[in-house]
Amino acid sequence: MHLPAILPWGAADGFSKQMLLVILSVVIIATFFVLAARKQQLVPGKLQFAGEAAYGFVRNSIAKDIIGGRDFIKYVPLLFSLFFFILVNNIYGAIPLIQLPSFSHVGGAYVLAAIVYVTWIGIGIKKNGLRYFKLATVPSGVPVYILPIVIPIEIISNFLVRPVTHSLRLFATMLAGHLIVMIAGSGIEYLVMQENVLLKGTSVLVLAGAIAMYMLEALIMALQAYVFTLLTAIYIEGALHADSH
Amino acid sequence: MNQLIISAATEGAEAANPLVPNLWEMGVVLAGFAVLFFIVVKFVVPMFEKTFAERAEAIEGGIAKAEKAQAEASAALEEYKQQLTDARAEANRIREEARAEGAQILAELKEKAAAESARITAQAHVQIESERQAAVVSLRSEVGTLATTLAGRIVGETLEDDARAARVVDRFLADLESQNAGVAK
Numbered sequence: 001m002h003l004p005a006i007l008p009w010g011a012a013d014g015f016s017k018q019m020l021l022v023i024l025s026v027v028i029i030a031t032f033f034v035l036a037a038r039k040q041q042l043v044p045g046k047l048q049f050a051g052e053a054a055y056g057f058v059r060n061s062i063a064k065d066i067i068g069g070r071d072f073i074k075y076v077p078l079l080f081s082l083f084f085f086i087l088v089n090n091i092y093g094a095i096p097l098i099q100l101p102s103f104s105h106v107g108g109a110y111v112l113a114a115i116v117y118v119t120w121i122g123i124g125i126k127k128n129g130l131r132y133f134k135l136a137t138v139p140s141g142v143p144v145y146i147l148p149i150v151i152p153i154e155i156i157s158n159f160l161v162r163p164v165t166h167s168l169r170l171f172a173t174m175l176a177g178h179l180i181v182m183i184a185g186s187g188i189e190y191l192v193m194q195e196n197v198l199l200k201g202t203s204v205l206v207l208a209g210a211i212a213m214y215m216l217e218a219l220i221m222a223l224q225a226y227v228f229t230l231l232t233a234i235y236i237e238g239a240l241h242a243d244s245h
Numbered sequence: 246m247n248q249l250i251i252s253a254a255t256e257g258a259e260a261a262n263p264l265v266p267n268l269w270e271m272g273v274v275l276a277g278f279a280v281l282f283f284i285v286v287k288f289v290v291p292m293f294e295k296t297f298a299e300r301a302e303a304i305e306g307g308i309a310k311a312e313k314a315q316a317e318a319s320a321a322l323e324e325y326k327q328q329l330t331d332a333r334a335e336a337n338r339i340r341e342e343a344r345a346e347g348a349q350i351l352a353e354l355k356e357k358a359a360a361e362s363a364r365i366t367a368q369a370h371v372q373i374e375s376e377r378q379a380a381v382v383s384l385r386s387e388v389g390t391l392a393t394t395l396a397g398r399i400v401g402e403t404l405e406d407d408a409r410a411a412r413v414v415d416r417f418l419a420d421l422e423s424q425n426a427g428v429a430k
Contacts (some may be wrong), residue, residue: 026280032283033284034284034289074288077282080285080289085278110271111275
């Protein structure tokens with residue numbers, strides 16, 4: 001499923017187009033936000049306003065609303081970096097000629113999910129000590145005789161399934177969207193080459209469907225960045241307030 | 246061409262499980278994300294937060310300043326009103342005082358004028374009385390002299406003996422007065 005590398009050309013393992021795009025995304029995001037934040041004017045210009053709106057979205061709509069409290073600001077950098085890193089790498093899939101969402105390769109999704117996994121477990125232990133694992137796996141208010149069933153479920157769902165779904169959700173939606181658009185493209189190409197005029201005409205229907213799917217994919221690309229970041233905030237909040245859940 | 250792509254794709258699908266990651270790609274994502282995270286922590290978030298804080302402070306500071314100005318203005322207004330009330334009271338008081346003083350002055354003047362007129366009247370009475378007395382005295386002596394002189398001429402003998410003449414005149418006048426008093430009665 002991996003594209004051949006661009007350096008050395010065509011090799012199975014090497015510097016791939018996807019790696020180039022990941023590095024490019026870091027440059028794009030860092031450049032944009034450093035330029036937007038640099039002026040620090042009380043009455044913002046257009047660039048600063050755009051930067052502040054984007055930053056304010058993650059800061060207020062995700063970090064503040066989900067984590068809340070006074071120290072939500074500590075987690076804003078992580079959520080902000082995650083959101084825009086995933087967003088830009090996803091949107092690549094909607095840009096003609098680039099047409100490759102970076103997370104349609106599973107490696108990046110694993111890395112980000114692992115970073116989040118380590119982070120929220122670390123926060124939970126720092127906040128509650130080793131008692132955190134008891135708090136996270138033994139729900140309060142459950143009758144004792146059900147606990148033998150509930151505890152394994154909680155362990156599996158919180159500590160095993162959670163990072164897997166977190167990473168695969170992102171990866172799978174990106175891969176599926178990428179495949180659908182790609183298949184629609186080859187389908188149109190195949191139909192257009194047919195001798196039969198009626199069969200050739202059906203390519204218009206596929207084109208209409210492909211455009212609709214393209215729009216849907218663009219939506220999902222933005223949505224998945226939001227979902228990934230939102231889940232991260234929810235996991236961090238759960239670790240911070242494990243004793244009240 | 247199509248055949249080539251499809252065969253390449255199927256070969257690729259056989260070769261690689263999509264769930265198995267490329268380690269180099271993981272490394273690039275990790276490094277890229279670390280760099281981005283560093284830049285965000287070091288520059289982007291502090292700069293945005295500083296701007297937000299400054300803006301909030303500017304707005305709240307402006308509101309506080311406006312509230313202070315408002316309070317000062319209402320305090321000044323209150324003071325002016327107070328001063329105006331005081332001034333009105335003062336003016337009333339002064340007017341009342343002036344009225345009272347005027348009345349008093351008028352009364353004093355009236356009193357003084359009355360006293361003066363009484364004094365002038367009394368003085369006039371005294372003067373008239375004294376003049377009358379003087380006239381009576383002078384008349385008495387003159388009439389006496391005239392009468393004696395006349396009587397002397399008529400009688401032909403001198404009545405120049407003053408003591409005797411005076412006694413005659415007095416007697417005559419006393420008779421005259423008693424006669425007058427009898428007539429008056």
